[in-house]
Amino acid sequence: MRLHTSTWGSGDRIALLVHGLMADHRTWRRVGPALAELGYRVIAVDLRGHGLSGRAAGPEEYRPEDYADDLVETLPAGAELAVGHSLGGLALAQALERLEPARAVYSDPAWHLGAGPAGYRAEVFVRGKSMTREQIRGFNPHWSEEDLDAEGAAVRLWDERSAYGLREFVGADLWPARATVPSLVTLADPSMLIPPDAARMLASRGFTVRTVAKAGHTIHRDDFDGFMSTLGEWI
Template identity: 45%
Template sequence: MRLTTRSWGEGPRTAVLVHGIMTDSRSWSGVAPAIARHGYRVVAVDLPGHGGSGPAPGYTPASLAAALLATLPEAPDLAVGHSLGSAALLLAASRLRCTRAVHCDPAWLPRHRNLDALRATRHATWHELRAAHPRWHADDITAEHRALAAWDPASVTALQHLPGLPGAPAVPSLVVLAGPSERIPPAHAATLSRRGWRVRTVDGAGHAVHRDDPAGFLHALHGWL
């Protein structure tokens, strides 16, 4: 499946960005221009069932990874994934042949979720989103409201097939966590460090680290851009 993409910059290097569930490529708008200024052409996808990409017959991290491989340029210099997008990137990284990978508060560990409640999020109002995300820029709230209108709620089934905590990284990899993170608790973060992952935390940021604290997220990428 070929995915809709959005791009920033015209640098000699390539960075690819993969969003999480319920949003789309516009979720990177607060940080993508800054990444581009480091000499990248930045390409962000709309995952299946999100944004301008059509719905899929089924949703698993593996099928999302296959869509990434069918769409993204080969051997990017940097690949960044958030939440469920990180789970898809984890499965695609070795075949994508990215030079470096960054995983932002990744959804790797299975945990109890009320899938019906997640599906109902599609009908959230602008003001409800504003209340839920007080640190986001108003443009992010508007972008999220539009993204939810295009989102296929069936994609929540992908959360039932998360890959679990990975072993050693396939490529040099950084994990940027919310502070504190509900997805990767401290004991699991320590395990990742022992397995060769670089782990950094953006204190005070919520799950969407790059939208809660764009400057903190970019600071966490020091040495990786």
């Protein structure tokens, strides 16, 4: 599926941005322009079932490999930088060998969907479809008014069947075997997806791991300055 994209800047270097579940390109409303100011042409996708991209026929077509195939079909290979948040980090990792970016950044990536009451439950995300603006604020007290508006708009467009498409991967080993390009993993504090033992495992596989103090899962919205400073030499 060819995806809807949004761009910032016109620099010679290319940066790719891939959002997480329930969001769309608007999650990068500050990151995109900031990278453009650094000389990048920034391309942000709407994943299938999100934003203005097409919808799959059913939950069975919302698998990590489907998201990855869409990225490869839509985005240019050989970008200088590729950034994926949460589900976007999972999709990016599975597309990486075909996209061949020079560097990759994974922001609190969804590489392990845990089981049990504290793990991944599609129904919890689906209930989020009806969240009010104040409920979104309650879950994300550090977000700006613009981010609250953008999230509400994105959730209203989101195809909730995509949440069910991930259920068969609960408990599966989706961890990248190694960092095939220079790769940074930025973590929330604490990260519900990458606990300390998993962070150590990723470091042993060649990933650079950094935590953004006191940031929630959507690091670039919780603490934009902290997120950008953590990228450092990666951008």
